[in-house]
Amino acid sequence: MNVQTRLLLTGTAAMVLLLGSPATPVTASAPPDPAAIAAVVESGLGPARLPGVAVALVEDGRVLHTAGYGHDANGEPVTGRTPMRIASLSKSFTALAVMQLAEAGELGLDDPVVRHLPEFAMADPRADRITVRQLLDHSSGMSDTAYPEAALAQPGSLRQAVADLRDAGLAADPGRRHDYHNPNYWVAARLVEVVSGRPFAEHLAQRVFTPLRMASTVTVDNWQDPVPGLVDGHNRFLGLTRPRAEPDRFVAGSAGIATTADDLARWLALHTRDTESTVLSREGLRELRRPSAPDGHYALGWDNPDPVDGPRQITHNGSSFTSTATMVLLPDSGYGIALMSNSRMPLEADVEGIMDGLIALTRGTPATGAPAPLALIADLTVLAAAVPIATAVGLKARRARAWARRRSTAAPWTTALRLLPYLLPLPVFAALPRILELVTGGRGVTFLLLSHIWPTFLAAVGVIAASGVLLLTARVRALLRLRPVRVPRPESADPPGTDG
Template identity: 30%
Template sequence: MKRFYMVITACITACLLAVIPLVAEDAGAPFKKVQDIIEHEAADKGLPMLSIVLVDENGIVWSGGVGADAKNPSLQADNDTTYRIGSVSKLFTDIAVMHYVEKGLLDLDVPVTTYLPDFKPHNPYGTPITLRMLMSHSSGLVRETPVGSYFDPEAPSLAETVQSLNGTTLVYAPKTKVQYSNAGIAVVGRVLEKVAGKPFAEVLETNLLQPLGMKDSAFVPSAHVRKSLPEAYMINYQGTRSIAPTFELGIAPAGCMYATMGDLALFMKALIDKGQGVNGRFIEEDTLDQMWSPQGDVKSARDRSFGIGFMLSELDGEKSVSHGGAIYGFATQMKVLPNKKIGVAISTNMDMANGIVNRIADYALRALMAQKEGKPLPVYTYTKPVSDDMVAKVAGLYKNQDESIRIYRLFKDLYIERVNDLSLRLRATDNHAIVIDDMVAYSEDIRFTDASVTVFGKDYAAAEDVKPAPVKPEWVQYLGEYGWDHNVLYISERDGKLHALIEWATDYPLTDLGNGTFKFPPHGLYPNEEITFKKNSEDKVYTASLNGISFERREVGGIDGHVFKIDPVKPIAELRKEALAASPPHEDGTFKQSDLVDVTAYSDNIKLDIRYASNDNFLGTPVYSSARAFMQRPAAEALGRAAKRLKKQGYGLLIHDAYRPWYVTKIFWDATPMSGKDFVADPSQGSRHNRGSAVDLTLYDLKTGEPIKMVGLYDEMSERSFPYYPGGTSLQRWHRNVLKTAMEAEDFTVYEYEWWHFDFDDWRSYAVQNAIFENIKPAH
């Protein structure tokens, strides 16, 4: 619902990928191939569950599935699994409206105020908004309603939701631009509610879902619907997975429907039969033809046009009528080729996975067409990780005038990051080509040549990654996080512009209009919409308002310049006594002889700031007996080489921690509340610090001796500590990358939750140690 494509990978345990037997009579080659594909893609993209169904004029041709619910393994992905289908809901809302048009109770082309006299958003253009404009996304309304929006967990009534639009201004003249609007379909649903004299969900249930035989679908989830609804998942910019929220939306007509693939099969069969459902005709053929006809000459992004409700496009020259959907934790695609009399519906319980479900849906339709026409099955390109040699060759910064892209490694995969777009995973094919292949999209429209790359038809030349200029001082006050845990708005600075990373993955440069107001670019999710930062009585920014949607400022980590601290679960003195009395875990295996050495001996630009030997740490009290830093000799030698590399760039290494006795790890674990456990090691496993092969560090300026300011603070237990956290300034992220690059060149790997923590590659070769610093005597 919120977008038709999103990105970034996740890791789901293999036990969730149990294959569901085919339920169709025809288990021929096309369908085995599709089943093979969904198994492969579920494993590759980390999709916990996925269900798919293919139909023709005779009904279900084939259905398949993969995966099971993590909480309830008996709930496996098949035709009876319930999914939230997001914006596919809009088709049902619009068809319900067309029923009333057929009865003469609604007119698509009169001002919508005919039915909603109190609907009064500011319209400076004069042209009145009509139902036809709303249903074809050409009304000029903002994307989201100020109340009851996609972000709003309060679930206000539809009346309250639509009423809130009176405080907004149209972002373009009606009927001059196609721009997707959830708010517009909320208004359509409210018109339906008013004319029918019943709640929206009830109108849809009695007038459409029941006549179509869709007994397992609803706009308000009953116990019957929920029993087959799996837990769903969100995924953020660096692949961290969390459980998706389950609240209902105020904009229910735009995307709050629950359905099974079996029910969507009934709907698609009725579309193929030109309005004839299992219980009789549900819409006239002429009405359906009108809905499948372009409503104006203006097309949307990606050269798609809208009919009434339906997205209109082509698949291999065949007319396609479709809609996609994305709502917290779910991604869906439904597509019908009316002239071929076939259709497909597919859903998964992973957010931002619309790219891969679209790709599978298109392949399934092609395979079905091939079978019906007696042709060979189409080729499906499988991919694999890009080789380390190729990563080293292509990673870097590329530019086309003032537009830049960056190709970089994120843990085990290669990504491309473009301004105004998502970060997209790059993969290799068997013929050694590099393609875009992740949850958001698949494209072969990328080509590397010597010192250049062509992406989507635009050429970019390799460029030097020069040190960025500092952020404008007046913008510093706006930087940070806003909104809710389930949907964070990140405001950062990039390439000399303030940026908004919204709905988890799409990043937009903002134009400064002055007085704390910025404008989105004329494309994307929020074209030309404005965001205003508001201050409180203390002259501090406390909220960001996107056309009336208030994103409250979030308190993230510590305050810059101060040490991040927690409230320990128990007194540290008590925890220290317990830890010193405990013993490290027993380890089987053969380990190298420990050879801990002082790291400061390996380069003159390595200096110490051992926080755990002072009060300046997250516990607020010393836990070390002295301020020393030791590492296993090979790791210390590698650290020295990294320091010498950085010295040429004007930087030194400031060491916060290196070897850590095991008893200190136990203190950290026992002192930290559950919310911060990701940032401390489990003493039952022992940490890499305990083995003498990990180091916590940052950069300092050789000229001033001052530490370099990074995005987040050392030991901060927040997402700002993540090595790919997107916030902050260009200069802060550049410095973070300088450190990471230097360390990785010497066989260190950054820890996934802490930009400052690096593990030497042979850490597994050493056993857990528990010696205090004063007892360490380096070998000679």
């Protein structure tokens, strides 16, 4: 269950409070044809679904298909040459850059980070034991629960990002558990800078992008940094998709790459060719994809989830505030698929549905068709809960005087108990990010993030909280107006003609 699905389930529960067997693998007799690919992708496009999508498909190192579908935020057609953010898919590139240094003998994956990056220091002395591998498989002990980086001031450089960790602690012993945490890759990218002697972006450009002929691929420090040809994506509010700008977010090494379907196909070709390459050895590429984290799944910038009704996969997902991307390697068949969408929805079911359909095509089985538009359904669900609640509370507020007259003779403490529940939605709204972090396993949630991935839910909870405050205010004012006004009695005067 992905983070967005868990947020939907928790969001629905919050609204209430405020009131198979595995498939048998099939070998495709021929690669999917462009018309079949287009049919799968276009089933996920539309006003209630995704605005624009770009796809890359490779097999055993051969690029079979790249194309774009739909439109960007400016209304222009998406093509295989349209730049898009790939967010956390960038981690696989950072891991490869580190592996290049390891193969060159400039560092060891199991070396302590401080041996090669003396500036790396944390408030917890256990940080001295963190290895390079533990950064890359997120088992360093760093965590959003100990260092909520998304809610903090964003650094301006990799050097500053590492320096900011000096006051941070660890959530666990290094190597004990897997905690997905972006600063792991900030430190890894800074390590590349220091060991290679060149800026991180320059290292990727010279040692990765250029050899792979990824001419339209760049990496940035912040999602607000300009990229030629890159257009911000979309969010959905009240069931309608609308363009949104990316907010201030430091992403160097962790999520900073923008690329095209044409270029991402070359990246997939590298990983499906299973031979020596100009950027890394065959053994090095395999090591990147081999699980090493305590969860038994996460590798070095790649994940190895348990197969569910499908073939074995090596994959990674990523999301910016206005875009979504995913890539999948199918080692049993030699296929690789990448999918980029210029939107970030409350659920990623449309993106997942397209990927499932493309995987089905590679196996020679028909796609199951588009899933239900869950992003739209999610919005309608919270609206169906919030609108009646807000309407009912508004009607109660209009009848506040009649309510006050009925309560005018009641004991004050009983009246207070009747009013108190209307205040409860306010602290729930204020604590909403912390509540949702319980669902995401401690991953940082902020109001800024919620305003992009599910603004309808955030607005709905806010309206309910505001309605409760409005009703309480109206009833208290009505009670105060019913209280008798005591006029002070004038002091009696002495009768005329008497002595004072």
